[in-house]
Amino acid sequence: MFKREVTFEGMDCLADEMLSKYSHAKMQSQAEVPWTYQPVYGKYTVYFGVVIIFIAFVKHLCFLCIDRRTLKNQNSKGTGFLGSLFYTLISYSRYIAYQQVPAKVSYFTSLPPSVGSSLFMVVSSLYLFCYCLVPHYWYRGCSGFGSPPLAVRAGIMATALTPFIYVLSGKSNMISLLTGISYEKLNSTHQYVGVAAFILSIIHTIPFIYQPLQEGGTAALKAAYNDSTYYMSGIPPLVLLAWLCMASKKWVRDRCYEAFLHLHWLCGIAYFGTLIWHINKSLDMQDYMWGALAFWATQLIYRMLVKTTFKPNSLFLRSRKGDLQKLDHNSYQITIENIKGLKWKPGQHCYLRFIGTRMLDNHPFSICSIENDEHLRFIIVPRKGLTSQLYQELDQYTATSKKVYIDGPYGGTARNIESFDKVMLLATGSGVSATLPFLQTLAERINDGIVTSQIDFVWIVRDASNINWIKDQLKRCTDIAKDYVKVDIYVTHGSNVEKTTVDAKNNLSDDQLEKSMEISSEISDFSNINVHYFKPDVKIIMRKLYPTLKRRNMIVSSGSGSMKSTVSQFASSFQTKIFNSDLRNEYVEEVYLHTESFGW
Numbered sequence: 001m002f003k004r005e006v007t008f009e010g011m012d013c014l015a016d017e018m019l020s021k022y023s024h025a026k027m028q029s030q031a032e033v034p035w036t037y038q039p040v041y042g043k044y045t046v047y048f049g050v051v052i053i054f055i056a057f058v059k060h061l062c063f064l065c066i067d068r069r070t071l072k073n074q075n076s077k078g079t080g081f082l083g084s085l086f087y088t089l090i091s092y093s094r095y096i097a098y099q100q101v102p103a104k105v106s107y108f109t110s111l112p113p114s115v116g117s118s119l120f121m122v123v124s125s126l127y128l129f130c131y132c133l134v135p136h137y138w139y140r141g142c143s144g145f146g147s148p149p150l151a152v153r154a155g156i157m158a159t160a161l162t163p164f165i166y167v168l169s170g171k172s173n174m175i176s177l178l179t180g181i182s183y184e185k186l187n188s189t190h191q192y193v194g195v196a197a198f199i200l201s202i203i204h205t206i207p208f209i210y211q212p213l214q215e216g217g218t219a220a221l222k223a224a225y226n227d228s229t230y231y232m233s234g235i236p237p238l239v240l241l242a243w244l245c246m247a248s249k250k251w252v253r254d255r256c257y258e259a260f261l262h263l264h265w266l267c268g269i270a271y272f273g274t275l276i277w278h279i280n281k282s283l284d285m286q287d288y289m290w291g292a293l294a295f296w297a298t299q300l301i302y303r304m305l306v307k308t309t310f311k312p313n314s315l316f317l318r319s320r321k322g323d324l325q326k327l328d329h330n331s332y333q334i335t336i337e338n339i340k341g342l343k344w345k346p347g348q349h350c351y352l353r354f355i356g357t358r359m360l361d362n363h364p365f366s367i368c369s370i371e372n373d374e375h376l377r378f379i380i381v382p383r384k385g386l387t388s389q390l391y392q393e394l395d396q397y398t399a400t401s402k403k404v405y406i407d408g409p410y411g412g413t414a415r416n417i418e419s420f421d422k423v424m425l426l427a428t429g430s431g432v433s434a435t436l437p438f439l440q441t442l443a444e445r446i447n448d449g450i451v452t453s454q455i456d457f458v459w460i461v462r463d464a465s466n467i468n469w470i471k472d473q474l475k476r477c478t479d480i481a482k483d484y485v486k487v488d489i490y491v492t493h494g495s496n497v498e499k500t501t502v503d504a505k506n507n508l509s510d511d512q513l514e515k516s517m518e519i520s521s522e523i524s525d526f527s528n529i530n531v532h533y534f535k536p537d538v539k540i541i542m543r544k545l546y547p548t549l550k551r552r553n554m555i556v557s558s559g560s561g562s563m564k565s566t567v568s569q570f571a572s573s574f575q576t577k578i579f580n581s582d583l584r585n586e587y588v589e590e591v592y593l594h595t596e597s598f599g600w
Contacts, residue, residue, distance in 0.1 A: 006142070006215045013142035013215045022144070029145040033136055039283050041131070041153040042160035046288075048127055049164050056179035060414060062086070063180075067416035070552065074451055087589050091578035098572035098593055100565045110195075110249060112188040113565065121192050128196055132157055132203065139207060143215055143224075148207035155204035159285045161197040162275065163292040168193060169268070170299035171410050172307060180414030184597075191248050198241045205238060229280070236274040240267050258361055258385065308407045313341050319355055322404035326394050327379070328465045331430065334365070336376040336404060343371060343409075346417065346437035347556070347596055350376065350408030354386070357393070361386040362407060366433035366558070366596065368470075370440045376406070379469050381430040413556075413594045417442065418450035420592070421550035426541070426567055428460045431559030434596040435459075436470055438556055439485070443477035446484050454550065457487045458541055460559070464491045467531070478528050486528050492535040538563050542570035549577055551589045558596035568593060 006013045016022050097116025105111065111118040138150035167173050168190035171183045208231065212220040225231040244267050246252070253260050272289070279285045304310040309317055315338075323335045334352070344350075344367055351362045363386045365378040382391035394400060417423060417438060425435040435457070442452050457474075461467065467489060478485055553574075557567040571593040578588050 011142075013144060014220070017144050022142075025141060026145045029140045033140075033149045035146060035152070036283070038149070038152045038156055039285070042156040042285070042288065044131065045128065045157045045160040046163075048124075049161075052124075053175060053178060056181065060178070060180040063415060067419040070419040070451055071416065074449075088579050090590070091575040094591070094593070095572050095575040095579075098568045098575070100568050103565070107250075110191075113561075114568070117188055121189075124192075125196065128157065128200070132200065139211055143211045143220075148211055151204050151207035154200045156283065156285060158197045158200035158204060159275070159279065159288050161193050161200070162272075162288055163295060164193045165190065165197060166268075166272075166292040166296040167299070170296070170303065171407075172303040173299050174295060182411040184411060191245075194241070194248070195245050198245045201238055201241060205234065208234075230278065230282075233274070233278040233280070237271055237278050240271040240274060243267055244271060258358075262360065303407075307410070309405050311341075315341075319403035319405050322352070322354070322402050324390060324394055324400050324402060327469055328463070330463075331379065331381050331466070331469065332391055332394055333368075333469070334376075334378040334380065334404075336406070337374075339374070339376055339406075342376075342406070345409075345412045346370065346441050347412040347434050347558075347594065348409035349411050349434075350378075350406050351410075352378075353405040353407070354390070355403040355405070357389060357402065358386050363387065364410075366431075367409060368433035368436055370437050370444070372444065379430050379433045411596070415554070415592060415594070417554060418445060418452055420552045420554040420590075421451055422454045422456070422548065422553045423452055424456045424458070424545055424553070424555045426458045426538075426555070426557045426559075426563065428559030428563050429462065429466070431596065432459050432470060434558035435556055436473060439477050440473060443481040443485060446481045451552070453484060454548070455481065455485045456545060456548075457485065458490075459488070460490045460492060460536060460538075460563070462491075462493045464493075464531075464533075467491075474529060483528065487530065488541075489529070489531045490536045491531065491533050538566045539570070542567065546570075546574060546577075549574065549588050549591065551587060553588070553591045555591070555593045556596070557593070561597070564595050564597060568595065 011019065011022055011025070093116070096119065097114060099115035100113050101111055101115055101118050103113075106113050111121065132154050133150070136149055139148045140146055167175055168183075168186050173183060173186075175181070175186060176183050208224075209221060212224045216223070244264065247260055247264065272292070276286060276289050279289065305312065309315065309319070320336050320338055323337075324332055325335070326332045347366075349364045349366045351364050353359065353362045365380065367376055368379050369375060369377040380387050380390070382388045418441075423438065423442060425438055427435040439455060439457050442450070442455055446452065474487060478487065555567060555571050557564050571591060574591040578591065
């Protein structure tokens, strides 16, 4: 590239560097945008994140208090003006938040499925990039006057985001503790902050390339690169951050998750080290890095000592015995005994690592049992990778045992499920692992003075034989809770979405019909359990639930992405019962949605 002569107030930016007029212009430029003033952009980037976390913390604290008060004052008929205002504001927020972004838009833009999460990212982006791009100057009159202000503030803001990236990466993290939002639901925010830091890093890089090229062509850029370690040291963290962002996309994780996972944390460590090298104590930016390291290390130590086999108890560094057993032609269960000291709540999951079978894999499974069972039970439908290999090993035997390391539990909901009048549990296939513990917990406590007075349990399965997975648990729940529980099971295999049981049965093969009738006869004596032989429309199921809403309602959904999307859309529309209650003379206070998904 040829040199372009760039002048400032009649001075050549390269040839007149020794003039006193040049020195005076440099001092004036530094006075207008002082080098030492730039760290303020990092501070206000952190303040923005802290304010968001504080708002989420206050919301979490409010709901904890509300759930506790509801359990203590079950006969209370109202919440007063402030309470009504609070619930109305929450319902408007949920009306927006539970809406779903079109699947194609979400796929191509990498926006999360929730409209609420997507709006949060859009608003955050507007703040970050307006704060970076709008104020002051982008460039100085000459490169000799100092680093371009745009480049400096963008770099500082990217560095200030680093602690949030590392905090959000942990399964046990401070933000989850304060807000009650489990780590897997924060994963999209973790990815978003990483992308924001990457874009800010690009903005940081461009002026350092553009201005030397404008003033002296490629020779000036080469000289700047050779003379300044900042140029050379900035390339590795930029490349690593680009890789971390691109490899985190869903289509990459779906195809090679284990390779992604191990490369991700290795590149994360490398990015941290190379960024410290690039910062080189400039403007005290290393303080953000040490802050990130402190949070990261604390989270890892807590996870090791509380959640994994490093926990200082009788099973320190020891594996547990996991019994694997086939349930039917396409599913199996894992049962782990000797879990003394391990506590968990409905909807939580554990990561399991099997000795001798893909030791590097640490796979999440929903816990399909409650603490009273004194064992961990997991129901698995094999897909690929670890779950498929374990199933193949079971082909030769109906049961086998393996040594297992447990990491967890994680996830679940921070809300007290016993404080809701009505609980609606919807699942497809093995997603029932997440919803069944909610049913069991409520059924066990139904006569102990809890608020819950109605439980709707909906389960959509492919084969009638799948009902055997949880048949005994369903019988116990209906025996205890009786009319408080209503169970609807839909068997879809062999049916063509007919609306009547008779027509649907006609589409089953003889073997399938025999199995179906056998299952039906076995559970026919169970009260409040209905088995339907057709593929249901989830929209119709949700419409039927709408008129049955009580004062405080909770919806739990686990299973396919399509069902999760449909349930979320209806949970959004249900909010109209709250902010339109005066028009309809209905008293619905809350409709809360909790979804379980391992699609991150």
